[in-house]
Amino acid sequence: MRDSRMRDRRHAGFLALAAAVLLAASGGALRAQEHAGQYEQADIEFGARLYADNCSACHGTEGDAIAGVSLRSGTFSNASSDAELQAVIANGLPDTAMPPGEYTEAELSGLVAFIRTMGDVDPATLTVGDAGRGEAVFLGKGDCLSCHRVAGRGSRSAPDLTDIGAVRSAGALERSLLDPTGSMLPVNRPVRAVTRDGRELSGRRLNEDTFTVQLIDQNERLVSLEKADLQEYTVLTTSPMPSYEDELSEQELSDLLAYLLSLQGVD
């Protein structure tokens, strides 16, 4: 399933990537992709944009402008694992010109994904989404505000996305758009409850303990329930969010992703 999706997208020209990278990106299970060795297209693309803005002035577009440092080579004198690479990028290298930078987790994942695949990818061939056009898709065709909320606008029934670009990697966001159920995080699982007197509630769980559960119900109200008063309490594993894989074009998805990544919270 995932493999064929990836291939379709290559045909559609969403990202023109070297076959080697595609195979690496499509080969792993969801969980494995969260760990070293597997990089998702969306992360590479996001990283490419960040690299162009923050790193290429010193390291060059090819990653080899500094003598003795070749970011595209895949071997580093100051890091071997992805975690170490992230640490170098975040903290800089003391007593050298390599500066520290304030990057979110998502940005660090993107930068590492890009650097790790630089040797295989020609950065010039990466198509990058446009956040402005993405916002239009978000408000219009995607109708995302009918469920989600951003900075005080929209519905409260689905997770608030005001800072989603700061807390999720590009790859994770892309998976949410294409396969909402498959990528649903346990904390986002919708719940359904039926009280003893037959009242049905569905909603988003805010908190739960051994005896009680707190949620936002279908009417956007805060409700606190005693489990002992319920005849049914189910945590659902299918997402009410539709997949946008066939709804939106590759360019629209790419733009939407750029917009989601720009959502960094309110200052």
Added chain:
Amino acid sequence: MARSVALTCVLSLLLTAGLGAQVTADRLRNAESEPHNWLTYSGSYASTRHSLLDQITPSNVDDLELKWVFQARSLENFTATPLVVDGIMYVTQAPNDVVALDAATGRVFWVYEYTPSPESRPCCGRVNRGVGILGDTLFMATIDAQLIALDAVTGRPIWKTAVGEPSQGYAMTVAPLVIDDKVVVGVAGGEYGIRGYIAAYDAATGDEVWRFYTIPGPGEPGNDTWAGDSWRYGGASVWLTGSYDPELNLTYWGIGNPGPDWNPAQRRGDNLYSDSVVALDADTGELRWYFQFTPNDPYDYDAVQIPVLADIETADGQVVKVMLWANRNGFFYALDRTTGRFINGRPFVTVNWAEGLDDSGRPIQTPQAPGEVTYPGVQGGTNWYSPSYNPGTGLFYLSAWENYGAIFEPSSEPEEYRPGQLFLGGRPMPAIPGAAAPPALTRGHVNRWTEAVGNGAVIALDPRTGEQRWKFEMTDMTTSGILTTASDVLFTGGREGYFYAFDASDGELLWRTTLGGVVHNGPMSYQVDDAQYVAAAAGNVLFVFGLRD
């Protein structure tokens, strides 16, 4: 001059009224004979956290009401267990203030304030687990690795001894254990490449009497269980109070993880005495026996749990001196505490890092492939949360993390040791996407931690077999200790902020109240003027309950 003499007279009058006789070494040895007091971290040298008080029973526990509250001026977790000596409570306010209060009313007599060195760098919170007492002197181990003696009457310092060097990562969170005329403590710092030790200090002077390195030096047996120079920075810290068997004159201590935590390839060998229990001669600190739970540990499975000492009758009617141990590695163990011989052991939660234990108790390790989930995860099947043994029911009770795993990622290259810097050798990742990742081990925002990550539980085991007798499952995890009483009431808490009373014999939930904060300490019980009290801390507040008048 005259005035100060008069004042002294008044003071000493008050003292005789307020304080009982001095806490002698004999009283500590026989703590069970004065159940109205709580004289050591775990209530007695056997560390059963079992109170012989029985006024609060399964049938009246419903009548518990809040008697008083002490709000610590501290934002750190309240992990201390108070001591109570003849109506006076002594408790620490994290990191290192000591407070003396009226145990019946909560009114404060004095506060000793200590500001630890800014050089101190504990890995996991500037917490403190409480004080020890001998005579009328209190002892506190500090986060900057000092041992301080205080006058229990005035709260004024008597001596201060440097136990370790804080800038090198040495710290102390442990409640000291007083044995005879010595104060025994151990050092934390297993994430900083320390070389751990347990040391005893003269209670009168603060002079060091003996020191036992938890990693043997060159020429000592066990040094060859560390490849090359890795023993120098191997961690093996000590951060939880040990136990003592006066008849055997052995003191037992649980030892922490080897360092760097997650890269066993950098320290090949069994790495003694990391993740072990050691039995030391209390007079000399000499090693009598050891038992290692997790050789060459790649998971940070500290054996930093409370050694629970019990005398248990076996099937053939023999009474055996045992040590009961629910380990962070997910296995429960019963050991012969005279010799260290393994008696029995079995997992109490899902375990996949080992398929079982061999006849000697050594795990048969089954490391998971890279990227796969290891059970239990980095916080373990249990941890420093005090268990309890109730001789009445014959059951052993522990706080467990069930169905909880982690993905371990060792570094590909050896990590260079830098004094005072973290020395980790990799990282553990949450097994569930979106779950709180180390080092943010606590739940943080509500609903960051769901049933998918695992669940907390109180588990009652039959120590003869390790079989489960009853279990109470919680939605969130628990970091609370457990107290049992002679009337078979079991008190505990959890991360959800509930404080519970169960029937210790069958696990029936008898009573609960919400304290609105994580219960991090072990509940304890004491009596003043015929009234039994139960104390538990949640968040940074100590709550004391008693029966309605």
